[in-house]
Amino acid sequence: MLRPDDIRRLSRLARLEVTDAEIADVSTKLSSIVAMVDQLQAVDTAGVPPMAHPLDRPQRLRADVVTDVDRHEIYQRNAAEVERGLYLVPKVIE
């Protein structure tokens, strides 16, 4: 059972705000998901190698050469705030 404090910890780890109004619903639903996936604990997997992805072959590498062209102006059109090619965030003092 995940308690509100557990959800607050996950929320900080994930950099994802969960408001006080949301927290009860999130704890209930996350608890039911965790209870469902807990079925996995009963499976005997001794000696079974973990499968990270379905490709049964080594990852391909490409030649270490620059192929990208400079497209920062196009990419930065989607940013909330840009100045002289730099992404801006609110002023923070830590």
Next chain:
Amino acid sequence: MHTRTLAQLSADLRARRISATELTIHFLDRIAKHDAILNSFITVTAEQALAAAAAADQRLASGDAAPLTGVPLAHKDIFCTAGVKTTCASKMLDNFVAPYDATIVERLQNAGAVLLGKTNMDEFAMGSSNETSFYGPVRNPWDHALVPGGSSGGSAAAVAARIAPAATGTDTGGSIRQPAALTGITGLKPTYGRVSRYGMIAFASSLDQAGVLTQTAEDAALLLEVMAGFDERDSTSLDEPVPPYSKLVNEPWERITIGVPESFFDEGLDADNASALRAALKEFEKLGATLKPITLDYIHLSVPAYYVVAPAEASSNLSRFDGVRFGYRSPAQPGDDLNAFYMRNRGEGFGPEVKRRILTGTYVLSAGYFDAYYLQAQKVRKLVSDDFARAFRDVDFVAGPTTPAPAFGLGQKTGDPIQMYLNDIYTIGANLAGLPAMSLPCGFVRNLPVGLQLVAPPLHEAQLLKAGHHFQRATDWHARVPGHYA
């Protein structure tokens, strides 16, 4: 005109019985007439479509046309389209205009296909009913009170209502096959790595695969032939030749053996669905297939394994959405530190289901839980995958239901995530194992369509499509159109 298949429209265009412009106008008119109710499109690209249609007509006139030249289709709004809003059905990307084309978008465009628009979906492809979309739910064309399935629900509804002749989709746990089944159309998820994921917004990178939702298996073959193939921009792209699928589907039927896991027909399956599926399997027998009962010992664990692996990968993939380089940014508040800024951008930009998945993923990856959940799920994934490999020593396909029941009501399962997740109980195995799989319309239950799923060994798309094509020559379930849209 709208009830004609992609293959038929392609022939009509090349014989100059119809122009690409006429065809495009016809479908744009149908979208304008029907989509206020269906809500299957997020963006309609009418202007670009008409320009592309005019270009296609020139190619057709000059005799330089490819099979897809002038054929209209729709892309799920998960694929980046240069200069066109690409939202993934999220408030987070409501203002995002893609700076480049996804590989499949580029390939279909080069082949001359005309883009009608971008289809609605569950937010970031997380959902099985299309109800998690920031742009509202999509309605099932067979009954507007029901969901079309998800996450490619907009693509499925658009093709089922014949307001688009075909559409692309993505499938991480059943997101092509489940909506195809619930709307009475054909849905193909290719082998993991068969189709490039470049420019497809990532959900769970070891499971995601692009595919198609079409009226027929023959149409799916036409599209896959253009979409599939090696792409150096996707590190998981398979460097394997692309067979001429659209020719191969017409080859004569070979003797095939279909494995049927009896556990798929237990009390979890609607009894009427089971009857429709049994009848469809009989039809395959009449076509010369041999049915063989098989067992998949670990398949019942595919849902829990998936709901560890997929959220874990999602929590990592979606960490890129911080409100700095792109995406939603919350208005600044006094006293913000950088963390508060990130947390609010993400907390306000993502909807409830996406938040649950990110938090679940964060939980299973966090210190102290990694081995018990994430590593254990990867081991169970191996067991599920080995089950299929063992089965394919004796059979050509594994057949079963695509979904446990016909389409359900809007709002019926939104309160209980587990009930929603169990909708994908028959489809998730193919994603965990990376196998190609297809849903075919195979009957009706209470006036709603039912889908039969066939799963094949890696890279056996041609065999799957051929089996589907032969089945569809012997049956007419795929040709049924909801009355309102006929």
